[in-house]
Amino acid sequence: MRLNCLQNFQIPRISRQNPSQNECFTSLNFRQGMQSGVILSRAQSLKSTIATTRWHPFMLLPSAPKEGAPKKEVLLEKFGPRAVQIEARMAETATQTVHARVFKGLGLDYDTDGLTGNTLDSHRLIYFAGKQGLDKQHNLVEELGTGYFTQGKYIGDREFLVEAANKVGVEGAAEFLEDPNNGLKEVTEEINKYSSQVSGVPHYVINGKYELSGGQPPEVFLRAFQAAASK
Numbered sequence: 001m002r003l004n005c006l007q008n009f010q011i012p013r014i015s016r017q018n019p020s021q022n023e024c025f026t027s028l029n030f031r032q033g034m035q036s037g038v039i040l041s042r043a044q045s046l047k048s049t050i051a052t053t054r055w056h057p058f059m060l061l062p063s064a065p066k067e068g069a070p071k072k073e074v075l076l077e078k079f080g081p082r083a084v085q086i087e088a089r090m091a092e093t094a095t096q097t098v099h100a101r102v103f104k105g106l107g108l109d110y111d112t113d114g115l116t117g118n119t120l121d122s123h124r125l126i127y128f129a130g131k132q133g134l135d136k137q138h139n140l141v142e143e144l145g146t147g148y149f150t151q152g153k154y155i156g157d158r159e160f161l162v163e164a165a166n167k168v169g170v171e172g173a174a175e176f177l178e179d180p181n182n183g184l185k186e187v188t189e190e191i192n193k194y195s196s197q198v199s200g201v202p203h204y205v206i207n208g209k210y211e212l213s214g215g216q217p218p219e220v221f222l223r224a225f226q227a228a229a230s231k
Contacts, residue, residue: 053138054130056190057123058201068115068154114152122155124183127190129170139168 064074075083122144130137143164147153153160158177165173176182204212204221207228212220 054134055126055137055141056194057127057187058195058198059119059123059191060201062118062120062191064116064118066118066120066156068117068156071112071114071116074116108146108150111150111152114148115154115156117154117156119155120184120187121158121161121177123187125161125165125170125173125177127183127186128173128176129165129168132170136168136170140165140170143168 061074061078072083126137126141126144129140144155144161147160147164148155155161161177162174200213202213202215204216204224206212206224210224210228212224
């Protein structure tokens with residue numbers, strides 16, 4: 001199952017010097033996650049405003065098997081006959097597919113192979129990374145997205161999760177994941193808190209009142225940031 005991003009940006013007024021808080025809900029859509037780097041970079045033009053990112057859990061298929069299943073099979077089960085069309089779109093050339101163009105623009109290949117399944121362990125790990133710093137949390141999310149979308153890695157694979165955590169400097173990941181109860185209460189509470197407010201992902205809430213849903217170009221975010229910063 002793909003991680004899908006729901007982001008909640010907190011942008012201060014331009015006249016203020018405080019850092020902004022960008023609270024993202026995870027599951028994450030890596031395409032949008034990559035775009036957020038461009039968005040946040042351009043957002044520095046809002047004077048001294050600095051955006052940080054927090055990820056929160058959201059599960060599209062909470063009943064998905066923990067052991068994982070081929071992505072094509074899951075698509076077929078979820079979307080029925082439409083799965084063939086979806087797969088065809090995803091397999092189009094880089095000049096035709098939005099996803100592929102975004103990945104190619106960053107020197108990456110969009111890979112639809114591999115397994116998909118239950119993402120609970122990844123959400124627990126992302127929560128754990130956030131306790132060590134939001135930068136580590138965000139870097140972990142990007143690392144997981146890179147593996148899942150470009151290398152055929154499975155987000156439910158414990159070895160992959162620990163490897164990604166080690167790469168971005170998250171300490172104690174293997175020990176934390178060993179106990180299935182670690183982070184479970186916190187992740188479950190956040191899913192219950194936010195899921196009823198969101199019908200699809202990615203979803204973004206800026207300063208608690210400006211909402212964007214679905215993949216959006218950077219210019220749309222900038223207009224929303226500017227609106228938030230001016231009030």
